[in-house]
Amino acid sequence: MTAIAISGTGLYTPPNSISNDELVASFNAYVKKFNASNAAGIAAGSTQPLQESSVEFVFKASGIKSRFVVEKDNILDPDVMRPGIPERPNDQISILAEMAVTAAKEALDRAGRKPADIDCVIVACSNLQRAYPAIAVEVQNALGCQGFGFDMNVACSSATFGMQAASDMIRGGNARAALVVNPEICSGHLNFRDRDSHFIFGDVATAIVLEPMDKARGKHTWEILGTRLKTQFSNNIRNNFGFLNRAAPEGIGKPDKLFVQEGRKVFKEVVPMVAELIVSHLADEKVAPESLKRMWLHQANINMNDFIARKVLGRDPLPGESPVILDTYANTSSAGSIIAFHKYSDDLKPGDHGVICSFGAGYSAGNVIVRKAH
Secondary structure (H helix, E strand, C coil), X not given: CCCEEEEEEEEECCCEEEEHHHHHHHHHHHHHHHHHHCHHHHHHCCCCCCCCCCHHHHHHHHCCCEEEECCCHHHHCCCCCCCCCCCCCCCCCCHHHHHHHHHHHHHHHHHXXXXXXXXXXXXECCCCCCCCCCHHHHHHHHHCCCCEEEEECECECHHHHHHHHHHHHHHCCCXXXXXXXXXXXXXXXXXXXXXXXXXXXXXXXXXEEEEEHHXXXXXXXXXXXXXXXXXXXXXXXXXXXXXXXXXXXXXXXCHHHCCEECHHHHHHHHHHHHHHHHHHHHHHCCCCHHHEEEEEECCCCHHHHHHHHHHHHCCCCCCCCCCCCHHHHCECHHHHHHHHHHHXXXXXXXXXXXXXXXXXXXXXXXXXXXXXXX
């Protein structure tokens, strides 16, 4: 069987950052305004007052200190509280594709490849800008790649699912090399007026070049030893926005058309599922957990990552064994584990083992076991 390599990764970080202080100040201004406007109903008991948030609550609940976003001012405006992203004419590149192209160019450069070397482009992310034409085909066109492209959505697990799909197509002879890109504008589907989740997400784009191991020439190449995917249906993380909303106009603008979750249930159910997936996958590939030099986990919640790392390693992770980027990037959905890999993998030595793991809505989870080649 053809061995597949990760030969390059890329990262696009938006220029705007929002601190917890800024976000909480905006949220609390909204709460004060809402409670004042609904004072009579609150006094009568017909309206529930909103509760203010705090920087301490946000950090304790998530480990997040700040997040990058494509647009900041409208998010922080208590009268708006959503990003302002104007539509572009059809003859201009879409914003999701533009972010993906920027990350892709870095990944290609690190892999020592040109767009003409890529036969397959997969845009794998949680929220696609449109139904069609596929963002991947737009990215393919903007880069000048040949072959084919398509979009896929497996929520926060999209990157690892895309990596397995790309690996399978390369092994099957359907592509010489593939590019998996993960543009995420998570601020677009986040309810900034929900105290329990307004702080969770950030925006970013990542990219991964995959090709046969014997063809890879990137300076920091990793061999993929195995991939494993798992899904299990759950309503505990959901977003009901879609094209059928116009067929039921009474639901347009309701909270369920944005991100909603039952956080405690998600933690209780997803963490054991992911830990078991990693442990069983390592056993099947005959890779001992104690041989892992690094775990690049999905960056949703610091408490989830700590729990999973302890389950896999059988001890508390040492500093650097399970890198954290969510403190400055927040949850970037499919891109989180790839940001961690991109930023914290070059220092490892040939022969070192690691795990890239993403997990989220679905439920879904994808695990990739890698070994440093050169």
